[in-house]
Amino acid sequence: MTAQVGIVLVSHSAEVAGAVAALAQGLAGGGATAPIAPAGGRPDGGLGTSSQLIVGAAREVDRGAGVALxxxxxxxxxxxxxxxxxxxxxxxxxxxxxxxxxEGAVAALVTASAxxxxxxxxxxxxxxxxxxxx
Incomplete structure (x- = not known):
């Protein structure tokens, strides 16, 4: 596995975090991109932020070159x-x-993917x- 910067998108809404991740992937030129994961909402599906979801997403995208949150x-x-x-x-x-x-998510993913x-x-x-x- 090549060291690569991972990206975590932390939002109060699972839907927003997921949509921004999908948008960034779509605008990053298609194909393989750096690892990106949404960490939105609470574990029960409600609005808010969750340490548990953020830590899980950060560990998921960690490829040894750091994680941008x-x-x-x-x-x-x-x-x-x-x-x-x-x-x-x-x-x-x-x-x-x-x-x-x-905008930051798109720029981060394009740069990490490059x-x-x-x-x-x-x-x-x-x-x-x-x-x-x-």
């Missing part, structure tokens, strides 16, 4: 920060990414803040 709203940020503060919860090299959720390292993936996702829509 993109989040949608405030408490998702707090949940990921709490997990990062705990030793051995998330894979080594896991990093919270300050980026817009949809073989970018974690710093390049984080930079690409973060740069999505500068995308103009006018």
């Amino acid at each position: 993109l989040v949608d709203l405030g408490s998702a940020v707090l949940t990921v920060k709490a997990l990062l503060a705990e030793e051995d919860e998330l894979p080594e090299g896991a990093r919270l990414v300050d980026a817009p959720f949809v 073989g970018g390292d974690l710093d390049a993936v984080v930079a690409a996702a973060s740069e999505a803040y500068t995308y103009r829509k006018e």
Whole structure:
């Protein structure tokens, strides 16, 4: 297995996380992409965030080159920060990414799929803040 950056999309909604993951995969050029997994909602299907789902998704996409975690709203940020503060919860090299959720996810996946390292993936996702829509 080749080391590759994995991506986790943390949303308060399972549907939103899944849809953004599917959109990013579709826009990443088709074919094989870097590993990406949604971690949305609560285990009971309700709205919210779940440490359990986030940890499971991070372990699923971990390919030894780090894991970029993109989040949608405030408490998702707090949940990921709490997990990062705990030793051995998330894979080594896991990093919270300050980026817009949809555009950042696409940029992160394209960069990771092209073989970018974690710093390049984080930079690409973060740069999505500068995308103009006018």
